[in-house]
């Protein structure tokens with residue numbers, strides 16, 4: 030008999046359909062995009078989606094950073110282990126998302142917005158860079174009421190680990206805090222991701238409201254640098270930044286805080302805060318592959334988080350969990366967008 034999970038992991042963020050195409054300098058320039066970035070779309074970006082579809086052979090792929098992470102964790106965990114929550118529209122794109130998740134064995138509990146369409150993320154690939162421009166639309170309409178509804182809150186109570194993408198800080202902080210409080214009150218695990226440099230830059234207040242609840246904080250090197258700058262840490266040393274985050278005040282003192290900063294092909298930095306204010310620092314190497322085997326790196330960070338969180342749900346040691354993240358990221362970058370290979374591979 031195959032064992033099944035009990036929906037131990039609950040993830041919250043912005044469900045998006047990725048419209049991913051290969052672009053060039055000219056396309057980036059046309060919409061004022063940087064080669065490697067993630068931003069919220071403004072009026073001047075609204076033509077990008079049609080442009081990608083019409084002129085850049087764009088593909089429609091399930092996206093939304095934490096939704097990718099949730100699919101990734103479910104890829105590793107036994108069936109029925111992961112639930113994902115967010116808001117979509119009542120439209121074709123929303124149904125497409127639902128189908129892809131259901132095929133991946135991910136249970137989704139979406140709020141459906143009556144007015145807004147499902148959110149889209151335009152992804153412009155240039156070489157190994159990806160520029161993402163998100164029109165949140167319905168994803169911006171997630172409400173605390175949905176999370177607190179009896180059917181959904183029952184699932185929240187049943188879960189033991191919460192994973193929230195930092196991108197959701199632009200949407201519904203009260204929902205994030207409700208999960209964070211539930212975790213702290215019952216000594217469950219609360220994990221957040223910094224998601225993009227613009228989060229610590231422009232949503233610092235929202236981010237700092239959640240920091241006392243972080244049992245695990247995941248980010249990459251550019252997000253760590255943006256955090257250091259917006260918090261005037263006066264350093265660009267990734268280890269020092271991780272150490273400073275690990276040492277921030279913590280609500281649930283029964284668990285230490287762990288900060289994981291990935292650095293592309295360089296080793297990931299793992300810092301664990303201790304009660305006496307000291308920290309331990311470790312480096313975990315990535316699973317490198319030849320450049321020729323990389324399809325695209327869009328979603329690599331989400332896949333890393335998926336593998337890592339799966340390890341945490343399974344109660345694996347910290348270094349093993351980080352290694353599971355590296356393993357899943359390596360699989361994902363060999364696929365188109367934030368996807369995973371089938372038939373399934375096992376860690």
Ligand code: 26A
Nearest residue numbers: 043045068092093094150161163196328
């Ligand atoms: C609020 N923003 C900007 C976003 C996103 C986002 N997911 C949630 N909110 N901007 C980009 N993404 C997703 O990141 C994945 C790659 O890491 C994209 O949908 C893409 O699948």
